[in-house]
Amino acid sequence: AQSVTQPDIHITVSEGASLELRCNYSYGATPYLFWYVQSPGQGLQLLLKYFSGDTLVQGIKGFEAEFKRSQSSFNLRKPSVHWSDAAEYFCAVGAGASPGTALIFGKGTTLSVSS
Amino acid sequence: ETGVTQTPRHLVMGMTNKKSLKCEQHLGHNAMYWYKQSAKKPLELMFVYNFKEQTENNSVPSRFSPECPNSSHLFLHLHTLQPEDSALYLCASSPEGEGAPLHFGNGTRLTVT
Numbered sequence A: 001a002q003s004v005t006q007p008d009i010h011i012t013v014s015e016g017a018s019l020e021l022r023c024n025y026s027y028g029a030t031p032y033l034f035w036y037v038q039s040p041g042q043g044l045q046l047l048l049k050y051f052s053g054d055t056l057v058q059g060i061k062g063f064e065a066e067f068k069r070s071q072s073s074f075n076l077r078k079p080s081v082h083w084s085d086a087a088e089y090f091c092a093v094g095a096g097a098s099p100g101t102a103l104i105f106g107k108g109t110t111l112s113v114s115s
Numbered sequence B: 001e002t003g004v005t006q007t008p009r010h011l012v013m014g015m016t017n018k019k020s021l022k023c024e025q026h027l028g029h030n031a032m033y034w035y036k037q038s039a040k041k042p043l044e045l046m047f048v049y050n051f052k053e054q055t056e057n058n059s060v061p062s063r064f065s066p067e068c069p070n071s072s073h074l075f076l077h078l079h080t081l082q083p084e085d086s087a088l089y090l091c092a093s094s095p096e097g098e099g100a101p102l103h104f105g106n107g108t109r110l111t112v113t
Helices: none
Strands: A003-006 A010-014 A019-020 A024-025 A032-038 A044-049 A056-058 A064-070 A071-077 A087-093 A108-113 B004-007 B010-013 B018-025 B030-036 B045-052 B053-057 B064-070 B071-077 B088-093 B108-112
Touching: A003 B030, A010 A019, A019 A108, A024 A071, A024 B010, A032 A064, A032 A071, A044 A064, A044 A071, A044 B053, A071 A087, B004 B088, B010 B018, B018 B030, B030 B071, B045 B064, B045 B071, B053 B064
Parallel strands: A010 A108, B010 B108
Antiparallel strands: A003 A024, A019 A071, A032 A044, A032 A087, A056 A064, A064 A071, A087 A108, B004 B018, B018 B071, B030 B045, B030 B088, B045 B053, B064 B071, B088 B108
16 A cells, blocks of 8 residues: 655754755555645645656755655755745655546645744 | 635534535546545545546545535535544645646635534
């Protein structure tokens, strides 16, 4: 069965510092991988996705993620964090071959940004 | 504007009430979903509809009843809920294609008293 693990429940980063959020997945084949962000009182917004090809994917808001098959990881990175990046971040895995096959989400990592 | 609109944003209901949550998407997607988001728990998939047909019911109690009259609208009818049903209920939609990403609404914050 598919599963997603986000080992860090809460991370605090200084504004301007770099960020890496960890995500490990379990799936028998190459999965579809996603990172979403959720601000308080809002729904989830897609940051980026990996389907195939280049293992380093670029997303919105200056985020990027790297797929490492050997480590079953898909870590999210940002070189310089802004205060507005404080939010909850979710990694998700999907293997659907047709619409309607839903994603499996991790428990999320809450990012706090200190000044 | 997310393209997926949920109403109401907040709802407080007693355990004997009947209420409905509404979701509408203007993205031309064919699949729609209900997720439950509780504190300190992963998002829980509740229901999936594809071309108006329910394709997944993730062992959800019968006090939650979904309805999908067309590909643009999705409802979640609620009756005789329990306090543990208090959560953020998120609607999402997705287009055709393998691994298509979900597009979420802003959710309905439900409190059961």
